[in-house]
Amino acid sequence: MPASPPPAPPDAGRAVAVALLNLSGLGLGYALARRRLLMAACWVATAILLVIALPADADGVPGALLAGYAVLLLLAAAHGAYIGLRTRLLWPGRAPLALLLGLVLLAVPAGGALWYRDARDEAVQQALLDRLASADHLVAADASESFGTAEPDYRQVLGVYRDLVVHHPGSRAARKVPASLRTYYSKVAAPYDGRDYCTAVAPLTYLRTVPGELPKATVGTLADWPDDRLATSLYECGSQGLASGDQDWGTRFGDLMKTFPHSPQTDKVVPAVDTAVKKAQKDVGGSGSCAAVEELKRLDTRIGDLTSSAGDIDGGLASAASRARRSGSDGAYDCGVQEYRSGDFTGAQQTMDDFVAAHPYHRNRARAQKIAIAAEVAQTIPAAGKKLPTTASGGSISVTVKNDSPDDVTVLYTGPVTGSFTLKACGSCRSYLLADTLMSTFKPCGGGKDYPQRTIQLPVGTTYFVHKPNRGQVTTAGSDTARLRSGYIYTECAYITQGFGSGT
Structure with a gap:
């Protein structure tokens, strides 16, 4: 008998059927044409693709692999068509039936591709949700850190939010960003809720920049959320510094007046400064006269700086500065008396000499001259300073x-x-x-x-x-x-x- 069956008459339908059967990726066209090695090669190629592609992840299958597999399928289809043109099929006997089977089996790779696309889309959604969860966790973990330490993390998280809503606007993660952003604002501004107003200034100032980094629709009503809190923090921090003698109070009030010129907190600045001046004025004449005089001098300087930097629409700050200046100058006499009585004769002499030079018509000028003389004598003879001189x-x-x-x-x-x-x-x-x-x-x-x-x-x-x-x-x-x-x-x-x- 011959080594192989004789070639069959050319049959275009059969050739197309073998080509379509090979396009399924299972090598069925080769199987029906008795080409088992070529069928096995198709199986190996498809198996390799499945091993690499499954389970589906957000990165998908490398494009080079897909392109190579598609070329392989096209070559298998073309080669199968060449073989099927003159080779009788093992089954079914008629070409139309084989052609129909090929068309039906094309649903396998098409359905697999659709299923894989859906699986990959779900994997992408999960990856984006994981990114959002990691960002939210980072915000929660930094809640106990100082703003200076946590700021790089806050900016990193903001970058994640921005990427989700800008580059993945239809994702489930993007739809959750507004809720995460509300928590983000709350965590960053935590010092304000704890009434740590000076610490709250920096994070609240930062939060006012966030709307410029995200789409307006994402930020929503949070755009104005930090404003009142920042104004309150600037005022309260400035007030605390004013009461404690911290030199930075003028900067806080200046930032408040420039940033929120028409806020209720700004309206409280002049009364707060007036109160501080009045308190220092009351302390002049007692045992703390020198400290009160120094405080009045500092107030005069700081109020002047505040006026220069932030303005003084109604003149209230200028009036307070003028009173502080006059009271500090007049109070130098009481300070000199305090220094003399405490035995600081060098300080008393200098203070009284300055007072005499600055007040040519003051009612205490004559006695201040006497005290300056007695203080100079007491520097040589300490016993001379036991009593305060009279006029x-x-x-x-x-x-x-x-x-x-x-x-x-x-x-x-x-x-x-x-x-x-x-x-x-x-x-x-x-x-x-x-x-x-x-x-x-x-x-x-x-x-x-x-x-x-x-x-x-x-x-x-x-x-x-x-x-x-x-x-x-x-x-x-x-x-x-x-x-x-x-x-x-x-x-x-x-x-x-x-x-x-x-x-x-």
Whole structure:
């Protein structure tokens, strides 16, 4: 017998039937044409495709694999048509029936493709939902972190929301973004709910930028959600800083006035500043006068800065600053008194000198001058600062002070009476050597010269004198404690002793 059946007459219908049967991917055309190896090759190719494609995931099947498989099917169909043209089929005997079977079996790859598309779409939906869930979890996990630490995560989550609603608008995940966004706002603004207003400023400021990152329909009413909360936080934080002396309160109020100029919170700024000024004014005159004066000076400066940065429509801030400035300047006298009584004689002298220079017509100017003199004397003779000097003058005892030195000498004295005067230099006098002062015959102001002098009247009691030559190289002032009694005439002599080196 022959090795193979003789070729059949050409039959186009049979060729088409074999081609269609091979297009099913199962190699059935080869099976009916007795080409078992080629049928097995089709099975292997289809199996490889199924192993790679299943289960369906969001990434789908690589495009190169699909293209290769499609080319393989077309080659199998073309080759099957070539074989089927002259080869009788194993079954069914008639070509029309085989053609019908081929058409029916085409539903297998077509149905598989449709099923796979649906499965892949579901996988994509699940992947997008997983992305949304991960983003929501990240927001919840960062709720206990500071905003500075969590901000990069918040921005990352916002990027996920934006990608879902912009690039996957019809997905189930995109439809859930508005609800997730409401939770997002609530978590980011958690410090506000805890009344930690200063901490809440940064996250609420950030939330006002979110509407610019997402479609308007997604944000909805959340666009204005942070505004009132931020205004309240700026006001409350500024008020807390104003009460505690924090220098940043002006910045908070300035941001409030510039960002929300017509808000109810902005209307509270001037009254809050007025209250702070009034409180500092009340503290002047007591034991905290110096602190109150410094606070008034700071308020004047900060209110001025606030006015410059945020404006002052009704002049309320300017009025408060003016009162703070006047009260701080006037309160310097009370501060000087406090410093004197606490033994800070250097501070008291400086404060009173500044007060005298700034208030030529103030009712306390005369006594401030006396206190400045007494404070300077007390720096040399601490006992002189035990009592606060008065504006009293005169007395029944004459005290003459002479200048036996080549320099002008300022004489300061305090006690029952306080004052100062300057004696001109003695042109024919010299500085004494230290050795001169050790001799038993040493007697300043005893040379019969016409010494510059001045006589003052002082009351009975202890008066403290300080002689201060008016030249820079003098390092130590002379001092004397005089206990004055009735029936005596007293003389003070100012002279300069030249010690070793340049000291005097």
